[in-house]
Amino acid sequence: MCEAPKYTIHNHQFHYGWDNALQPAERVAPGTTLAFQCNDAGGGHFKPGDTAAAVATLDFSKTNPVTGPVYVDGAAPGDALKVTFGGFTPSGVGWTANIPGFGLLADQFPDPALHMWSYDTGAAAPAAWGKARVPLKPFTGTIGNALAEPGQHSVVPPRQVGGNLDIRDLAEGTVLYLPVEVAGALFSVGDTHAAQGDGEVCGTAIESAMDVVLTLDLVKGANLKSPRFTTPGPVARHLDAKGYEVTTGVGPDLMANARGAVSAMIDLLTATHGLSPVDAYMLCSVCADLRISEIVDQPNWVVSLYFPRVVLD
Amino acid sequence: MCEAPKYTIHNHQFHYGWDNALQPAERVAPGTTLAFQCNDAGGGHFKPGDTAAAVATLDFSKTNPVTGPVYVDGAAPGDALKVTFGGFTPSGVGWTANIPGFGLLADQFPDPALHMWSYDTGAAAPAAWGKARVPLKPFTGTIGNALAEPGQHSVVPPRQVGGNLDIRDLAEGTVLYLPVEVAGALFSVGDTHAAQGDGEVCGTAIESAMDVVLTLDLVKGANLKSPRFTTPGPVARHLDAKGYEVTTGVGPDLMANARGAVSAMIDLLTATHGLSPVDAYMLCSVCADLRISEIVDQPNWVVSLYFPRVVLD
Numbered sequence: 214m215c216e217a218p219k220y221t222i223h224n225h226q227f228h229y230g231w232d233n234a235l236q237p238a239e240r241v242a243p244g245t246t247l248a249f250q251c252n253d254a255g256g257g258h259f260k261p262g263d264t265a266a267a268v269a270t271l272d273f274s275k276t277n278p279v280t281g282p283v284y285v286d287g288a289a290p291g292d293a294l295k296v297t298f299g300g301f302t303p304s305g306v307g308w309t310a311n312i313p314g315f316g317l318l319a320d321q322f323p324d325p326a327l328h329m330w331s332y333d334t335g336a337a338a339p340a341a342w343g344k345a346r347v348p349l350k351p352f353t354g355t356i357g358n359a360l361a362e363p364g365q366h367s368v369v370p371p372r373q374v375g376g377n378l379d380i381r382d383l384a385e386g387t388v389l390y391l392p393v394e395v396a397g398a399l400f401s402v403g404d405t406h407a408a409q410g411d412g413e414v415c416g417t418a419i420e421s422a423m424d425v426v427l428t429l430d431l432v433k434g435a436n437l438k439s440p441r442f443t444t445p446g447p448v449a450r451h452l453d454a455k456g457y458e459v460t461t462g463v464g465p466d467l468m469a470n471a472r473g474a475v476s477a478m479i480d481l482l483t484a485t486h487g488l489s490p491v492d493a494y495m496l497c498s499v500c501a502d503l504r505i506s507e508i509v510d511q512p513n514w515v516v517s518l519y520f521p522r523v524v525l526d
Numbered sequence: 527m528c529e530a531p532k533y534t535i536h537n538h539q540f541h542y543g544w545d546n547a548l549q550p551a552e553r554v555a556p557g558t559t560l561a562f563q564c565n566d567a568g569g570g571h572f573k574p575g576d577t578a579a580a581v582a583t584l585d586f587s588k589t590n591p592v593t594g595p596v597y598v599d600g601a602a603p604g605d606a607l608k609v610t611f612g613g614f615t616p617s618g619v620g621w622t623a624n625i626p627g628f629g630l631l632a633d634q635f636p637d638p639a640l641h642m643w644s645y646d647t648g649a650a651a652p653a654a655w656g657k658a659r660v661p662l663k664p665f666t667g668t669i670g671n672a673l674a675e676p677g678q679h680s681v682v683p684p685r686q687v688g689g690n691l692d693i694r695d696l697a698e699g700t701v702l703y704l705p706v707e708v709a710g711a712l713f714s715v716g717d718t719h720a721a722q723g724d725g726e727v728c729g730t731a732i733e734s735a736m737d738v739v740l741t742l743d744l745v746k747g748a749n750l751k752s753p754r755f756t757t758p759g760p761v762a763r764h765l766d767a768k769g770y771e772v773t774t775g776v777g778p779d780l781m782a783n784a785r786g787a788v789s790a791m792i793d794l795l796t797a798t799h800g801l802s803p804v805d806a807y808m809l810c811s812v813c814a815d816l817r818i819s820e821i822v823d824q825p826n827w828v829v830s831l832y833f834p835r836v837v838l839d
Contacts, residue, residue, distance in 0.1 A: 316822055370826035371776050378828055379820035382772070416822040439776050439790060444769035448832075449762065456757035459695070463684050463752050467780035471821055477752060503818035505829070507692035508784055509629055509729040513683035515691055516818070519761075 216246040216299065218426050224250035227278035227403065231366045231376065233359040233395045237284035240397070246299065246428040249280045251405040253422040254354065259308040261329050268310050268325035277368040277377065279355055281401030285429050288398040293435035294358055296389040296400075299426030301351035305334040307407050307421030309495050316416035317475055318494060326491045330419050332407060340407065340419060344486070345524050347408050347500050348451040351423055352384040354404035361394035375440050379418070381409045386445040392437045400429060412503035412518075414475050415495050452500065452521035461506070462516045470516035471503055478518045486525050500524050529559040529612065531739050537563035540591035540716065544679045544689065546672040546708045550597035553710070559612065559741040562593045564718040566735040567667065572621040574642050581623050581638035590681040590690065592668055594714030598742050601711040606703040606748035607671055609713075612739030613698055614664035618647040620720050620734030622808050629729035630788055631807060639804045643732050645720055653720065653732060657799070658837050660721050660813050661764040664736055665697040667717035667726075674707035688753050692731070694722045699758040705750045713742060725816035725831075727788050728808050765813065765834035774819070775829045783829035784816055791831045799838050813837050 219241070226238040241247065253259075256278050258271050288294060311326040313319070332340035332349060339346035357375025360366055371378045375391040383389055391400075405425065409418030460481060462473030475497060482493040497520065506515040532554075539551040554560065566572075567590050572580055601607060624639040626632070645653035645662060652659035670688025673679055684691045688704040696702055704713075718738065722731030773794060775786030788810060795806040810833065819828040 370823050371820065371828055372826065373776055377820075377823045378774070378776075379823060380772075380774070380828060380830060381819070382770075411817045411819055412821045413823075414821065439774050439786060441771070441773045441790060441794065443771055443835075446769045447763070447766035448770065449766070450760070453760035453762070456759045457695075457761065458754070458756055459693075460754045461691070461693070461752050463686060463691075467784075467818075468821075471780075471818060473752060477754060481754065503821060504724045505780075505784060505816035505818065506694070506724055507684065507690075508725045508727065508781075508816060510683050510690045510692060510726075513685065515684055515693060517693060522756075 216428060218246045218248035221248040222280050222283065224252050224280060227252055227280050229275060229278055230368045231359050233363065233399055235282055237282055240284040240286065241429065242286050243431045246426060247283065248424055248426050249402050250424050251280050251403045251422060252278045254404045254420045255308065259329065261306055263327060263329055265325045265327045268312055268327055277355055277404050279368060279401035279403035282359060282399035283429065284397035284399060285431060288393050288431055289396055290361065290394050291434055291436055292393040293390040293432040293437045294393055294398045294400055295430040295432050296391065297428040298383065298385050298387045299428065300385055301423050301425050303334050303336055303351050303407055303423040304421055306331055307419040309419055309499055310417050311415050311491055311495060317414045317472055322491055322494060326495065328495060336407065345496055347524055349408045350381065350384050350451055351405065351407050352381055353402050353425060354379045354406050354418065356383060356402045358391050358393055359395050359399035373439050377404065378440060379409065379413045381411060382444055382448045383442065387442050389440060389442040390432065390435065390437055391440050408499050410497060410499060410501040413498055415498035417498060419499050452523060455522040455526050457519040457521055460518050463513055465512045467514055467516055470514060474516050474518040478520055529741060531559045531561035534561040535593050535596065537565050537593060540565055540593050542588060542591055543681045544672050546676060546712055548595055550595055553597040553599065554742065555599050556744045559739060560596065561737055561739050562715050563737050564593050564716045564735060565591045567717045567733045568621065572642065574619055576640060576642055578638045578640045581625055581640055590668055590717050592681060592714035592716035595672060595712040596742065597710035597712060598744060601706045601744055602709055603707050604747055604749055605706040606745040606750045607706055607711045607713055608743040608745050609702040609704065610741040611696065611698050611700045612741065614736050614738050616647050616649055616664050616720055616736040617734055619644055620732040622732055622812055623730050624728050624804055624808060630727045630785055635804055635807055639808065641808060649720065658809055660837055662721045663694065663697050663764055664718065664720050665694055666715050666738060667692045667719050667731065669696060669715045671704050671706055672708050672712035686752050690717065691753060692722065692726045694724060695757055695761045696755065700755050702753060702755040703745065703748065703750055704753050721812050723811060723814040726811055728811035730811060732812050765836060768835040768839050770832040770834055773831050776826055778825045780827055780829055783827060787829050787831040791833055
């Protein structure tokens with residue numbers, strides 16, 4: 214945590230979706246450091262002890278509340294909002310669900326499933342689930358600015374101005390640049406995750422409320438087309454010490470290849486570790502990484518899923 | 527290098543494409559360790575001192591020669607060939623080209639370009655190109671078994687039995703499992719690379735002849751649908767010490783997103799480091815990684831390109 218926050222945006226100051234008509238929760242000068250209290254993506258719906266039955270009563274229109282918006286003085290369309298990630302203070306409880314109709318293999322996993330996590334709030338120890346030990350790296354799943362287009366826009370899809378990016382390296386020390394489309398940027402953040410693999414394949418991570426400290430600054434006239442970021446150091450050393458089990462999908466369609474690689478990993482984990490298929494799927498979502506190994510050897514591309522061996526070894 | 531090779535398959539024992547009617551170069555028992563002398567993907571076409579003009583005379587029908595095939599006694603359809611990677615002995619010279627009509631951004635880079643590399647044969651020091659320093663990790667770009675389908679099949683696309691996978695972690699210590707479709711497997715290997723980023727975005731890596739020691743074994747009745755592998759340890763520590771510059775592509779099509787992320791990185795590298803666009807493109811191909819950050823927040827997905835800062839900092 215670099216600097217003490219000058220403002221706190223509290224967890225009751227949230228909104229659903231993006232709308233540039235929303236009143237700012239706070240108005241700050243460029244360079245200001247703020248604390249954001251972020252709700253989990255279920256808005257507190259899931260409680261310790263809950264089972265899969267609780268998935269059925271989740272109101273999808275009230276998922277992914279984001280804390281904000283914050284108006285940054287001087288921010289104008291064409292600028293970039295520079296977001297520097299300070300420290301995270303995770304709640305120590307979280308959930309991962311298979312939500313029917315949602316996720317990369319929604320057709321193969323039609324039934325709800327839920328795992329409630331309890332983890333070290335310092336995020337120093339891995340989170341346990343049966344014999345699995347998932348290393349943690351808290352980050353913000355949803356982080357973005359308001360869109361120029363009027364009206365309310367769903368929070369689910371990520372956009373050029375950011376939003377539900379679910380990039381697991383938007384973590385402590387990273388510097389993120391987001392395109393600004395409206396005066397003041399109208400920045401909001403939420404959907405904090407204690408851990409996630411690249412892809413978030415089942416659709417949920419270790420969803421967990423937490424506080425995050427961010428510094429908001431401006432790069433005037435950046436004319437950025439989509440988000441970019443800089444990490445200060447390695448991004449996967451919490452996962453890589455024992456190497457990876459890797460499955461592949463080979464063929465002419467990247468989406469089909471990704472699905473094939475994940476299916477193959479579920480088959481491998483169920484065969485070698487006795488996990489149920491849906492548990493293997495949810496475990497991949499919180500720790501395994503989808504990579505595009507090759508995208509030029511036409512007509513077939515290779516997508517690989519890297520499952521960190523440290524989790525089950 | 528685990529074991530001394532019992533056989534050497536020499537670099538004149540190569541073939542173009544996959545054909546299950548080819549006579550084996552050698553017939554071995556399961557568990558045998560062999561040395562393979564691999565030609566570079568250009569079959570020796572490019573020489574130190576060559577310029578972009580040499581790209582025009584490359585005969586595409588004679589690219590990607592693979593050394594082999596090797597018949598493994600007892601291998602039958604439904605088995606997996608288990609390939610354990612021993613040591614690599616790189617030649618110390620290599621090439622990276624932009625070949626017109628080939629590569630992720632072929633429409634934007636119609637002109638040939640070539641960079642000839644000279645590098646440490648121990649692969650311990652990074653390879654230099656102007657002010658760029660690219661850490662090396664030798665691996666086999668093309669590695670696979672013959673197809674069940676008769677006739678000659680192009681070596682360019684990877685397939686379920688392997689082939690031109692271009693997975694940069696098929697390196698020393700990795701154990702690879704390849705589906706077997708014909709008696710004896712008819713295994714071949716080539717297209718060795720001194721370094722490559724995930725994606726191989728311009729279509730070529732640091733293409734370089736080298737010798738590789740492999741142990742070939744069998745897993746009977748594995749019924750594997752596509753290649754999988756195990757890495758013995760971390761896969762990116764040669765790249766990650768200083769973190770990454772990351773650009774993103776956000777939208778409903780993974781291929782378009784990948785193209786967007788690479789274009790954004792080329793823009794960034796040309797603006798911040800004064801590289802020419804085609805040099806930036808080729809540099810991304812040899813060291814930057816394409817990752818699928820998010821593939822579930824319908825209708826938009828996020829593909830990210832991770833450029834290791836150690837290369838230019």
